[in-house]
Amino acid sequence: MSRQAPTLEDVAREAGVSRATVSRVVNGVRNVDPAIQELVRQAIRRTGYAPNRAARSLVTRRAEAVALVVSGAGDTSEEAQAAFAARVFADPFFGRVVAGIVGYLRPRSVHPVLMFAESAAAREEVLTYLRQGRADGALVVSSHADDPLPALLADAALPAVLFARPARPVPLSHVDLAHRDGGRLAAEHLLARGCRRPATISGPLTVPAGQERLAGFRDALARRGHTRVPVAEGGFTYDSGLAAMAGLLAEHPDVDGVFAANDLMARGACQALREHGRRVPEDVAVVGFDDSTAAVDRHPRLTTVRQPVEDMAAEMARLLDEHIHGTRTEPTSVLFDPELVVRESA
Amino acid sequence: MSRQAPTLEDVAREAGVSRATVSRVVNGVRNVDPAIQELVRQAIRRTGYAPNRAARSLVTRRAEAVALVVSGAGDTSEEAQAAFAARVFADPFFGRVVAGIVGYLRPRSVHPVLMFAESAAAREEVLTYLRQGRADGALVVSSHADDPLPALLADAALPAVLFARPARPVPLSHVDLAHRDGGRLAAEHLLARGCRRPATISGPLTVPAGQERLAGFRDALARRGHTRVPVAEGGFTYDSGLAAMAGLLAEHPDVDGVFAANDLMARGACQALREHGRRVPEDVAVVGFDDSTAAVDRHPRLTTVRQPVEDMAAEMARLLDEHIHGTRTEPTSVLFDPELVVRESA
C-alpha cells in the first residue's frame, strides 16, 4: 500500500553507523556511546522506524505472544464455536481472567492471542499455532474438567499453564482456589447469622470445583451438627440456579439459608425465591461464590465467597513466563485463598 | 527446551526433494507431481513439521493476525487499564462482537490479538504493533465516541475498521446500526400495546448511538401526537438505568411505558420499577435495546430492539480483510437493520 517501511539499514545509513549499533540501541543497549545513542534515536524518529517483528522473532525464536485459549471438552461444529465464544464471554468471570492476564503481560509487552478450542480440530490448531512459534506458550481456561487439551499440550512439551486443576492429573502448572475453604466460609456465615435449615445449590459434580465447594460446605455444617443438608446440583448457569432453588423449595419449604456455588446460580436462586414469595435475606439468606460482576450489578447485592480471579490469572501468566524462559521447569500449582464478602443477601 | 523443531530443509531431505518443492506442497501447491506431493506429505507427518511463521511472515509480509482493540477516550494509569478490561468484558455486548469476529477469522486462520487502548501510551502501542507488522490491521471497538485512536490509525494509513460511526468523521471503514429505526421500532411497539405515557432512558447524548436512538423514538412518537416525551439521560450502565428510572418516576408517576437505550439500563429500570411497586409489564412496559444476554438471563425477559452484533462484527472483519488485501481501498460504511424482539417486559 504505502512505501516500504524503513529498516535497520535505513536508520543506520541515516545515522552514519552500522546496523549492529542501531540494533544495540533499539534493544537492551549494552555499551553504546551516549552521543551515538542520541544520534541513532534521532535517526529512528526521523525515519519512523519500527523493528520488523518477524525478522526479530526469526532469530530470537520468540514471538512475544501467548495464546489465551478458552477450551471445552466438546467436539462441536464450526458454528457452535461462535456460540461457545459468546457463552464464555457472557460469563463475567472471564472478564476478570482477561484483566488479570493483561495486567501482567502488558508491562512486558507480550500480547494475548485469543483462541477457542471446542473441537478436536480447534485443539489441533492450538498445538500447531504454538509449534509454528506464533505464540510462546498457552494460558488455558477450560470450561470442562475433562478437557483433552491440557494433556495434548503436556505431551507435546509445549509451555502451558492452566486455570484450575484438571480432573485427571496432567504434568502442567496451574493456579487454583482452596474451594473447600470457600464452602466452609459460606457455611459458617450462614450458621453465624442464625440459619437453622441450610441448603446448597452445588456446581456440576463432575468438576473438582463443584465437588470441593460442596464438600467444604457439608463438612463445616456436619461439624456443627447439620448432617442432612439438602443439595440440588446446578450447572453454574442462571437458569440452573433458578430451577435448583425451585426444586429445593418444593422439597424443603422451610429452608432459611442457601449457598449457591457461583453468583449466577445465586441470582437464579434469588429470582426463584422471589417468585415463591420469599424475601432475601429476611426469609432466606443467600450466599454466592466468585464475587463476579453478577454479585453487584443487581439487587440484592450478593454476599459471596470471593475468588481473587485477577490475582490468580496474573499468577498464571507469571508461571507461564517462567516456563517459557526456562527459569521454572517443574510443573507447579499455586493455591489461592477465598474470602467472604458480606453484602445484602446474607 | 526440546530438540530443534524440524525445518523445511529436514522435510526436504527426508522426502528426497528440494526445499522449494516442499514449500510448494505446504502452500498453495501449483503444479507438483501428485506422487511427489504424497511423498512430501508423509515426510511432513514423520518429521512433525510445522512451518515457522516468523520466517514465512518475513517474506510474505503478512502476520495473519489482526489486532482486536478495545479503546476508550481516557488517559488512565496502568492499573486502571485492568479495570477497563474487566468492565469491557462485563458488558455482554462484547462477547457477541468477539463471537462474530472469530466466526469470520477462524476459517481463514487469522487470529485476533487482544489489545486495550485506554491511554495515550496504549494507543501508541497499538500503532507500533501494527507498524512492526505483528498484526495486519485493526478491528476497533470504542467505548467512547471521541476516541482518538481511529484518527491516529487513519493518519498512519494503517488498515482498520471501526464498530460504529465515530463522532467526528474519520476516513476509515465502519459498520453500524440504523439506530433511528431502532428507536422508532420501540416507540411503535409501546404505542401498539396501548401505552399513553411513554418515556425514555437515553444513552449518553455524546455518542451518536445515544442521540439517534432517542431521535428515532421521539420522531415516531411525535408523528403519533406525543410531542412532550420525558427523557432521562443514562450512561448505558445498570446503575444509571436504575437512577434514571427513579427520576422519571418522581417527575412523572403516571408513565406506563419506557424505552431504555440498552438492555443493561432496561434491567436497572425494571429494578427501580419494582422498588416503587410497579409491575412490569402490567403497570409499566419496558423495552430495551441490543438483545444482549442481559435481556434473557433474568426475569422478566426483556422485549428489546435486537442489534445483529455478530453479523456486524463479522462484516467488520470482512471489510478489514479486503482492506488488507487491497481489494477494497475506499472507506466504506455498512449499515445494519435492527429488529424488534417481543418477550415479556412489553
Next chain:
DNA sequence: GTGAAAGCGCTAACAT
C-alpha cells in the same frame, strides 16, 4: 515439474 539461489530484516558472535 523441480531445483538452485537470492534475499526478507534482524541479532549475535566475532573481530577490531
Next chain:
DNA sequence: ATGTTAGCGCTTTCAC
C-alpha cells in the same frame, strides 16, 4: 565501543 559477517527458515524468481 563499534563494525563485519553469518545465519535464522521461509518464499520466490529464474533456470532447467
